[in-house]
Amino acid sequence: SRPEIFKLDGKEIRTDSCWNLSNSVLTLLERQLLNEPSNPLNLLKQRIVNHVHQTYRKPGGRSPLFTVCEREPRVVTTFENFDSLLTPADHISRRPSDTYYVNQDYCLRAHTTAHEHRLIREGLDAFLTVGDVYRRDEIDKTHYPCFHQLEGVRLYAADQLFGTAGINQHPILEKTPTERKPHKQEKIAEDASNALQIQLKAFLEDLCDAIFGVCEKRWVDAYFPFTHPSFELEIEYQGKWLEVLGCGVLEQKLMEMAGVPDKVGWAFGLGLERLAMVLYTIPDIRLFWTKDSGFLSQFEGKSPTDSIVYKPISAHPQVTFDVSFFLPESVQFNDMTSDVYDTIRNVGGELVEQVKLMDEFTNKKSGKRSQMYRIVYRSNEKSLTKQEVNAVHKAIEQELVEKFSAVIR
Ligand code: PHE
Numbered sequence: 001s002r003p004e005i006f007k008l009d010g011k012e013i014r015t016d017s018c019w020n021l022s023n024s025v026l027t028l029l030e031r032q033l034l035n036e037p038s039n040p041l042n043l044l045k046q047r048i049v050n051h052v053h054q055t056y057r058k059p060g061g062r063s064p065l066f067t068v069c070e071r072e073p074r075v076v077t078t079f080e081n082f083d084s085l086l087t088p089a090d091h092i093s094r095r096p097s098d099t100y101y102v103n104q105d106y107c108l109r110a111h112t113t114a115h116e117h118r119l120i121r122e123g124l125d126a127f128l129t130v131g132d133v134y135r136r137d138e139i140d141k142t143h144y145p146c147f148h149q150l151e152g153v154r155l156y157a158a159d160q161l162f163g164t165a166g167i168n169q170h171p172i173l174e175k176t177p178t179e180r181k182p183h184k185q186e187k188i189a190e191d192a193s194n195a196l197q198i199q200l201k202a203f204l205e206d207l208c209d210a211i212f213g214v215c216e217k218r219w220v221d222a223y224f225p226f227t228h229p230s231f232e233l234e235i236e237y238q239g240k241w242l243e244v245l246g247c248g249v250l251e252q253k254l255m256e257m258a259g260v261p262d263k264v265g266w267a268f269g270l271g272l273e274r275l276a277m278v279l280y281t282i283p284d285i286r287l288f289w290t291k292d293s294g295f296l297s298q299f300e301g302k303s304p305t306d307s308i309v310y311k312p313i314s315a316h317p318q319v320t321f322d323v324s325f326f327l328p329e330s331v332q333f334n335d336m337t338s339d340v341y342d343t344i345r346n347v348g349g350e351l352v353e354q355v356k357l358m359d360e361f362t363n364k365k366s367g368k369r370s371q372m373y374r375i376v377y378r379s380n381e382k383s384l385t386k387q388e389v390n391a392v393h394k395a396i397e398q399e400l401v402e403k404f405s406a407v408i409r
Pocket of ligand 1: 110111112113151224227245246247248267268269270
């Protein structure tokens with residue numbers, strides 16, 4: 001049922017009969033995966049942002065060149081999402097079967113490109129926009145109604161593209177517009193269009209190398225209403241070519257509309273899920289949304305530079321048991337924890353999916369020390385019964401008693 005007023009990210013918008021947000025998309029809006037510190041999408045985002053900050057600096061080198069915009073409101077006007085990007089009035093992406101509408105004039109952003117017009121108008125020359133975007137879509141292994149994009153835009157005044165000395169030999173705009181050609185727009189000079197494409201592709205190939213080390217990539221010609229020429233970059237993953245980003249030279253019309261007719265620029269938008277799937281070998285896009293600790297624990301406490309190979313979790317349910325015990329006074333806590341982990345894994349074998357030290361304390365009066373571990377059991381073959389797990393758990397307790405003289409509580 002449609003609310004009278006829709007509130008999101010500080011905006012309050014009166015809905016109308018165009019409203020087509022489902023309950024499930026409202027739930028997705030609340031989750032905000034990029035705010036979860038160990039989410040693989042967040043780790044990848046940080047890896048990209050760190051690379052860009054280290055590689056591209058303002059003149060003098062003191063501060064990063066690119067401004068990161070990650071708090072843009074996720075509800076935008078249809079002007080921002082479509083018209084400012086020269087999307088034709090009858091384009092399929094505008095259909096209510098493709099876009100989530102709050103009312104006739106407002107929708108959930110379908111791409112981070114929706115923020116370009118305003119951010120350029122506000123004076124930014126180099127920025128990254130990151131966030132969750134929403135498209136009504138079939139759900140399968142690689143499609144989900146919400147996914148995450150990282151956008152990059154870089155604008156150049158004449159002297160920034162060819163140097164102060166070069167401006168006279170190389171004006172960036174044509175004196176009189178030519179016809180549109182496969183490799184250039186009407187108003188952008190040939191040399192400028194070529195220079196932009198070289199810079200854009202170098203930026204993205206370098207970014208790919210920084211993320212993946214080596215990986216097979218290829219450029220494919222593409223079409224976007226707001227760039228020309230346009231390209232897609234594909235990456236080889238498990239024997240298939242996977243499209244991971246779109247990019248191109250920004251349409252000069254867009255610059256004029258945003259109030260910077262004398263600059264030229266490029267933009268790209270990449271899908272974080274697609275890249276994270278390749279980088280961490282995550283087989284299914286739906287996994288990013290799981291709350292199963294078998295997934296989350298594989299990324300917990302990791303840093304953006306860590307290499308992580310995701311191990312598929314079983315479809316069978318988890319069974320969680322805790323074990324707490326007192327320790328003899330002679331045993332040092334720190335030495336012991338990894339020995340306890342090993343012991344639990346040795347006895348539990350394949351059935352132990354996760355082990356975590358949850359609590360430790362020393363009783364002030366008795367001086368006795370205590371630890372509590374949480375063990376998550378799960379089988380790849382079948383759903384475990386409590387009885388089966390209990391037998392294994394008892395065997396683990398027994399081993400802890402023998403090895404560490406632990407006193408089970
Ligand atoms: N917004 C495009 C998409 O979502 C990607 C893109 C961004 C393409 C910037 C070109 C330039 O598919």
